[in-house]
Amino acid sequence: MPNYPSPGVYVEEAGPSGRAIAGVATSTAAFIGPTRSGPVGLASPPLYSLAEFEHRYGGPQALALSDVRDPAYRLHFMAHAVRAYFANGGNCLVVLRTARNAAAAAGVLLAARTQAGRATLRARHVGAAGNGPVRLRVVGVPVRAIDLSAAPVGSLISMDRDGVETVYAGSGAVWLDATGQSLALSDLGATAQLLTLELQASAADGSAVQWSRLGFAPEHPRWLGRVLAPQSDAAPLWADIGAQVSAYALLAAVRALPILAAAPGDGLAWRRLLLQRGRDGLAPIAGIASSRGSYAAALAALQAVPDVSTVATPGSSAYPDRAAIQAALLAHVEQPQRWQLAVLDSAPQLSLGGVQQQRAGIDSRHAALYYPWLVVADPLAPAAAPREISVPPCGHVAGLYARSDATQGVHKAATNLAVAGALRCEYDIDQTEQDLLNPLGVNCLRSFAGRGLRVWGARLASSDPEWKYVPIRRLLDYLQASIVRGTAWAVFEPNAEPLWARVRQLVSDFLLQTWRDGALLGSRPEEAFFVRCDRTTMTQAELDAGQLVCLVGVAVLQPAEFMLFRIGQATLK
Structure with a gap:
């Protein structure tokens, strides 16, 4: 107890009296598949809107998968699934891009003499979406000798004497041309200009991105090769500049490019380049975890992402390797303590017998199969000439899971809810x-x-007849994940009755709140759950091995699939 020196009123800060188990999030979904742009095999940060997805991974334009001949299956299924997910109530999404080795990034050569003397602009990520125009221009700002002290290190200035231009690099009082001749600042005339580079390109969603005040020399704080660095993911381009490419050579290369007619009043001519040879490659395959760009590699990366409750592979059921991709997804969700549900799509244009055959090849307590595909309006079609396309249902279903969790709880089946963004089913x-x-x-x-x-x-x-319903699977996953995470503090605590009592109390309090929320059966808590953690749940051998065993039982609610009304005719007397 603190020692108070004199009578008075004192305030002491007290921490919480005990720990509590908090329920884990259940609304985060993960989508895996090919996209138009974006990093391959890496989990995205949480995405909270369609605009965020399109900025990073591209819009709904079709993919150019060279081994998929039917245009209907070259659709950017990931983009359509993400659109459906957010339209139906989804609020948090993780995306992992897949791509075959045949995919390539677009690029264009600025200057080349030797391999070390190459300067190339490259698309940040593989894919045909990287193909397109890039515009550059050299901007000259009149400069005086008194201004040069403030010029960044590695700047370029040009001097025009008698119609001959000389370019000098340096800073402060030291400026040298390409031959090593110095510039006397007293000779700096009215035609001297401080030179910088401007660059325009397109992001994955088609929006324009522009960089200004770029430098030509590595010493410059905004050197082109530094601002568009290879390790940065903030720009759609990166500059690959060899060690032998001098500032003078880079300037000459940019000036020698074909001139794109400047817009009226622009004042400076843009130089136009075309990024080429970007390819989406072949349709992605299941592969193995070590094969970059495969579904297996993406699923391996997903293991490090917390709080993902549903996983889907939009469009994979239309690809040649669909059976192996489905098997890889099921193997992922069935791992111990994964606590994820696989949302499976039926194959497109599947008959009744076809979907029965597909279902016969699946047996998993961690997966749900949805049929058929849905017909939606093509977002790329003009309003005057609308078109329809068929898309897999997983995006709509995952969004409904999130909507149902937010409004009714994870124990409620995400069924009998209106599906937004779909015109009709592919098969009625x-x-x-x-x-x-x-x-x-x-x-x-x-x-x-x-x-x-x-x-x-x-x-x-x-x-398995004991694992029949999706809401039961998702509720028990939620309970297991919450209890495991909420009792992690107990590791290395003395394994004795005080610890067991605390664990019993924590788990009981959590399940009591779950019952009050209507997620468990029973009119009283004793009918809804039990928690045991004592000598009856642990043997001496388990105690000697340092194992704490807690037995938890819950009475889950079954969905009311069949509503029966027995109606009889009463005889009046």
Whole structure:
């Protein structure tokens, strides 16, 4: 107890009396697949809008996958899935891009003499989206001798004497031309100009990006090779400048480029380049974790991303390697303590028998299959000539998961909710066909008169009768992840009754709140859950091994799939 020197009123700050288990987030989804741009095989930071995705990974323009002949399957399925995800209530998304080795980044040569004397502008990422024009121009600002002391190190100035231009590099009082001749500042005339470079390019979403006041020499603080550095991901381009490319050579190369007619009143002529040879390559494959750009490599990178609850591979069911990609996804979500659900798409244009055959090849307690594909309006088509395209349903479904979690809780099935952004189903399922598919664990999307398009199924693609429903899988994943994370502090604590009592109390308090939220069955807490952590749950051998065993049981709510009303005729007496 503190020693107070005199009578008075004192305030003491007290920390929390105990720990509490907080529920983990369940609204974050991860989409894996080919995109028009963006880093390959790396998990994106959390994306919170379609605009963020398009800025980083490109818009809905089609991909140029050379081994996919049908234009309908060259669509940028990732972009359409992301659009559907946010339109249906999704609020947090992680993206991982896949690409085959045949994909290449676009580039254009500025200057070349030897390999060390090359200056090249390259697209930041592989893909045909990197192909396109780049504009450069040299900007000259009149300069006086008194101004040179403030010029950055490595600046260039040009002097025009009797129609002959000489360029000098340096700073302060020391300026040398390409031959080593110095400039007497007293000779600096009215025609002297401080030279910098301006560059324009396009980002992945097509928006213009411009850099100004770029330097030609490595000593310059805004040297082209530094501002557009290879390790930076902030720009759509990077400058690959060899050691032998001098500032003078780079300036001469830019000035020698073809001139693009300047806009009226622009005053300075732009030099136009064309980035070329960017390729999307072949359709991505499952591959192995060590093969950069494969689905397996992206799934391996996803293991380090926390709080992802649903995983999908939009469009992969249309690619030649779809069976292996599906198998890789299922192997990922079935790993211990992964706590993720795979949202599987049926193959496109699949008949009733085809989807039954696809379902027969899946048996997982951590996956749900949705059928059929959806028809949506093409966002690239003009309003005067609308077009329709078919897209996989996983983006819509993952968005509905997030919407249902936010409004009703993870224990509620994300079904019977209106699907936004879809015109109709690729195949119209009737009640008879639903009766056939639902017991098999195929979740159908159906259109109802007056109610629109809705998800009409919440079953797992599992043969285990104890693991039948999606909301039960997601609720138990949520409970397990929350308890494991909320009790991590107990590691290395003395494994005795005081610790066991604290663990029992923490888990019980968390499950009590879960029951109060309506996620567990029972009219009383005793009917909804139990928590045991004592001598009855641990053997002496487990205690000697330093193992704490806590047994938790919960009574989960089953979805009301079948509503039965028994109606009889009463006889009046």
